[in-house]
Amino acid sequence: MKFVLKNLLRRKLRTLFSVLGVGVGVSIMVALFTISDDLINQITVAFETQRGDLTVMQATAEELESDVPMSYVETLQAIEGVKTVSPTIAALLRTEGDFDDRPAILYYGITENNPIVQHMQMIEGRPISDDDPTGVVFGWKAYEVLKEKMGDKVPKVGAELNFMDIVTSDGFKQVFGKPDNWDQMTDYGRKMWALMRLTKELGVHPDAIKEESPESFEKRTGKKAPPVRPNNIMGLPMDDDQYARWLKDVHNYDYDPADPMRSYQMRLQLTTRGICRTGIMIQDASVFFPLGVAQLIKGKHARTETVKQRVDGKLRDVQVEIAPSCTVMFLTIEDTGLTREEREARVLRIRDEINQKVDALRAIRSADILQRHKEIEFFEKFGLVISLIAALAGAIGILNTMTLTVYERTREIGLLLAVGWSRLRVLGNVMLEGLALSVLGGIAGVAFGYLEVQIARTWFALDGLSGTLNVTRSLHALALAFGIGFVATLYPAVRAALMTPIEALRHE
Numbered sequence: 001m002k003f004v005l006k007n008l009l010r011r012k013l014r015t016l017f018s019v020l021g022v023g024v025g026v027s028i029m030v031a032l033f034t035i036s037d038d039l040i041n042q043i044t045v046a047f048e049t050q051r052g053d054l055t056v057m058q059a060t061a062e063e064l065e066s067d068v069p070m071s072y073v074e075t076l077q078a079i080e081g082v083k084t085v086s087p088t089i090a091a092l093l094r095t096e097g098d099f100d101d102r103p104a105i106l107y108y109g110i111t112e113n114n115p116i117v118q119h120m121q122m123i124e125g126r127p128i129s130d131d132d133p134t135g136v137v138f139g140w141k142a143y144e145v146l147k148e149k150m151g152d153k154v155p156k157v158g159a160e161l162n163f164m165d166i167v168t169s170d171g172f173k174q175v176f177g178k179p180d181n182w183d184q185m186t187d188y189g190r191k192m193w194a195l196m197r198l199t200k201e202l203g204v205h206p207d208a209i210k211e212e213s214p215e216s217f218e219k220r221t222g223k224k225a226p227p228v229r230p231n232n233i234m235g236l237p238m239d240d241d242q243y244a245r246w247l248k249d250v251h252n253y254d255y256d257p258a259d260p261m262r263s264y265q266m267r268l269q270l271t272t273r274g275i276c277r278t279g280i281m282i283q284d285a286s287v288f289f290p291l292g293v294a295q296l297i298k299g300k301h302a303r304t305e306t307v308k309q310r311v312d313g314k315l316r317d318v319q320v321e322i323a324p325s326c327t328v329m330f331l332t333i334e335d336t337g338l339t340r341e342e343r344e345a346r347v348l349r350i351r352d353e354i355n356q357k358v359d360a361l362r363a364i365r366s367a368d369i370l371q372r373h374k375e376i377e378f379f380e381k382f383g384l385v386i387s388l389i390a391a392l393a394g395a396i397g398i399l400n401t402m403t404l405t406v407y408e409r410t411r412e413i414g415l416l417l418a419v420g421w422s423r424l425r426v427l428g429n430v431m432l433e434g435l436a437l438s439v440l441g442g443i444a445g446v447a448f449g450y451l452e453v454q455i456a457r458t459w460f461a462l463d464g465l466s467g468t469l470n471v472t473r474s475l476h477a478l479a480l481a482f483g484i485g486f487v488a489t490l491y492p493a494v495r496a497a498l499m500t501p502i503e504a505l506r507h508e
Contacts, residue, residue: 026445109294125274135273205299438485
């Protein structure tokens with residue numbers, strides 16, 4: 001072994017580059033698989049712990065397109081063994097530009113018994129509560145984006161959260177888009193443009209940007225409500241100045257938009273309740289609304305709509321009552337005193353009972369949903385392919401190094417054979433040199449890979465990465481490096497061992 005180390009140190013630069021060649025390949029494998037394992041583990045944890053035991057959705061739709069009437073809460077709660085039913089909305093608010101590197105804002109509508117709430121680590125403020133139907137919780141990453149876009153105007157925890165202030169703020173122009181004449185528009189014109197864009201193009205239901213009803217005004221203030229805001233000659237709702245003059249001239253009502261006790265408020269009167277960390281990157285960049293608020297934004301709230309229906313052979317306007325709904329419902333089971341096997345059997349029984357008895361719904365074990373997403377498997381295979389390509393590059397480097405080493409030391413090898421070294425000993429020494437290079441490269445690669453993951457966490461704000469060394473993947477990488485050294489050294493070692501002393505000594 002001392003002879004092997006002496007030969008490696010005799011050509012320090014070549015040894016260094018050989019080690020780096022293997023190290024780069026191994027580091028890519030360690031970094032890619034550490035990142036992919038962490039991301040997949042995050043998704044797995046989210047599906048297994050933050051979605052309850054069962055996910056119930058519309059039988060004929062996937063999750064984001066699913067529509068489950070709220071009336072099924074009682075039906076599901078009545079099933080023996082069900083502990084809680086958590087109606088949930090998971091939806092996307094489309095954007096013109098990127099919000100945290102995505103062309104949409106993911107938002108949830110949840111109740112306080114939702115499994116997600118149980119995993120919220122509050123950085124500031126308090127989690128979602130049914131007692132606060134207007135309190136919004138931001139994932140920490142979403143709040144950072146909000147702070148970046150709005151600066152000092154970002155809504156503070158405990159303060160009012162004006163949805164329109166966000167949409168029309170200068171920092172969000174590139175996110176929600178803006179017309180060419182934005183700078184020449186009045187505040188009211190900007191507001192009207194933003195409202196129409198939100199409802200017509202970005203997926204917000206029109207009811208979400210309306211003022212409260214007269215009934216809501218009277219219930220909130222205890223005073224008689226003023227006449228509702230009429231449209232102006234352009235067919236748009238009057239701005240505050242026009243509306244105030246109209247109320248004073250026609251109804252002798254002193255309207256003050258700054259006084260909530262004398263003016264209509266937007267239906268979405270929200271407050272910033274808290275900022276949380278869930279440990280899941282996609283959720284940390286999301287916004288969590290109380291269920292009722294998300295239903296209003298998504299258009300899953302109770303309402304009356306006018307639709308065209310054929311009555312007595314003619315199309316007529318008919319009033320239709322729309323029942324409230326959600327996208328999915330998360331079920332947790334009562335498991336007190338149950339063994340693991342009994343608990344699993346209960347989950348499967350409840351799942352089968354829902355699927356057999358409720359035709360409109362489909363129940364899936366939350367832990368099984370991930371298996372339906374083939375993208376996860378593709379992601380794993382993609383990382384493996386890239387790692388193997390990088391490893392192949394390292395193997396070629398070792399093969400080249402060891403071949404040149406054998407070629408340069410032909411006379412030396414011939415001399416060793418002439419003084420009595422066996423071919424097996426020569427073979428073993430050349431193999432040991434190649435394996436030593438590979439092992440050193442593997443150790444260096446594990447260190448480089450760990451460093452790469454830390455850089456990714458810091459520079460790219462991948463806070464969801466664990467930041468710890470993946471021991472299993474590191475051992476896999478070292479095994480791969482050992483295999484690379486063995487295969488790449490085999491040919492030059494055999495070539496060296498098969499030399500005859502006379503031919504080797506004649507080599508120039």
